Amino acid sequence: MVERLASRLGISQMRLLIGGWILAAVLLLAGLALVLGGATVAGAVVFLLGVVVSMTVAVNLLRLRAGEHVGKRPE
Template sequence: MVERLAARLGISQMRLLLGGWALAAVLLVVGLLLVLNGATISGAVVFLLGVITSMTVAVNLLRLRAAEQAAKQPE
């Protein structure tokens, strides 16, 4: 899925994943600020979206690295 999205946007997969991590960081910070300012439910939802985004990016980054390592090894 990352391959298709990166190809459609015309950027590398690594740049797409780094952009996803930046988005996750923003969601985490905004969610935390909302919770600290009293908007508990909406802040928790935004923070949870940040966590899900961060974990998704991490898994896809590991998959990308595994594919790169598999391509380097001779059979």
């Protein structure tokens, strides 16, 4: 999925994943600000969305790195 999205956007997979982490950081900080500002339910939802995005990016980054190492293994 990351490969197709990156090719459609015309960027590398790594740049797409870094952009995803930036998005996750923004969501996490916005959720925290909302919770501290008094909008508890909305802040919790935004924070949880940031956690999901962060975990998704982490898993895809591990898959990308594992794919790079498969090609380097000697027989």
